Amino acid sequence: MKLTSVLAAGTAAVLAVGLAACGSGGDGGDGGDGGASGDVTMTMLPKNLGNPYFEASTAGAQEAADELGATVEEVGPDTASPDSQVPFINTAAQQGVSALIVSANDPTAIGDALDEAKSAGTKVVTFDSDTEPQFRDLFVNQASAEGIADKQLELISDQIGGEGEIAILSASANATNQNAWIKLMEEKLASDYPDITLVETAYGDDDDQTSFDKTAALLQSHPDLKGIVSPTTVGIAAAARYVSTSEYKGKVAVTGLGTPNQMREYVEDGTVEAFALWNPNDLGYLATEAAAALVAGDITGAEGDTFDAGRLGEYTVGADGVVVLGEPFVFDKSNIDDFDF
Structure with missing residues (x-):
């Protein structure tokens, strides 16, 4: 799409x-x-x-x-x-x-x-x-699950130049929609994005502080990380907040699914280039x-x-x-x- x-x-x-x-x-x-x-x-x-x-x-x-x-x-x-x-x-x-x-x-x-x-x-x-x-x-x-997966991969690929390591910051490990999207993203990464590697999927449990802390852990664990995809509105805002005041701003892309009011300041300050939602x-x-x-x-x-x-x-x-x-x-x-x- x-x-x-x-x-x-x-x-x-x-x-x-x-x-x-x-x-x-x-x-x-x-x-x-x-x-x-x-x-x-x-x-x-x-x-x-x-x-x-x-x-x-x-x-x-x-x-x-x-x-x-x-x-x-x-x-x-x-x-x-x-x-x-x-x-x-x-x-x-x-x-x-x-x-x-x-x-x-x-x-x-x-x-x-x-x-x-x-x-x-x-x-x-x-x-x-x-x-x-x-x-x-x-x-x-x-x-559709396919449309959501496609759009998030399209966004992260565009923002990291089509290659490099990425991580996913999800909600809870049991969330039906998150798991469906992640499974499709994993499949499409293997078939359509051979130069992008998913190194870890972390779970912030749709909690702001947990998602913030998981973002920090992802960046510390994967020094070559080029992007974070967060298919949850809580997670993407927490990830953007962490990156916005860190050494990773402008170096690590953050995208996924968010609301305009949550994400406006991070788009305006250059932390986030683009994200998606309905x-x-x-x-x-x-x-x-x-x-x-x-x-x-x-x-x-x-x-x-x-x-x-x-x-x-x-x-x-x-x-x-x-x-x-x-x-x-x-x-x-x-x-x-x-x-x-």
Whole structure:
């Protein structure tokens, strides 16, 4: 996937909604399919609280809920450990919420709890990070795994001149989405980037200080390191913060997946040349619209189902109950000030 194709396909859509994460629409206008009503309740369960990426996705969920006349409440653990979401799932099921919208910390650890919630009549939509398919009704994917892997490798290759040692700074070792992207990056490095060597994959557990410390350890352990790829918004910001005040600034490239507001200062000071992401506000918005369509009975999650997603237009459910938001978008010094999330 080339940068030009991403820009051509995604610029208009992303620019149109880039400011949306600052607040919700809430005007009860043209959102959704009209199936939701005031008694539709949804629980938004991110991997952990206090993460700017999930704060933006929850803002999008709130925007959609306002338009649909539904209620959404965000709950979640402070840390993104495999089973830390289970108590929140159990509580939501006991409360009889209409839908759970979950970014899974582990593909199986929360499965039993989700099964019980589904048995109680709660619709389950995963977003951002999936469970095993049998534990949910739909997965709203931010982009295809192949597209995300391709874009990150394209970025790091461009920034290190197509050769040298790189490392990956991931979230938790159990994160479904991170592991899928890393596996694809490993495969594509072997086949398409013979002069780039992946020397280590480290895990910062989506914790700022841990990710900061792991960055320091990577740079100390690999003196010839030319780049760090961090496919997590917490990790890339922590890595950039470390590099920005170190001897490695301008020598070691940092890229991956981040939000404009987190990364703006590092792009402006030259620590980071470019990075990628989708709009997390849109992701939360789409997941909420999908959950509302499930609750209303407009879709079942079967392949080929279609539903109206408000300002995002119509979406079609793909194989294994997957709905794809779109392609990654690249942020750099030329466009980062056009976005606020």
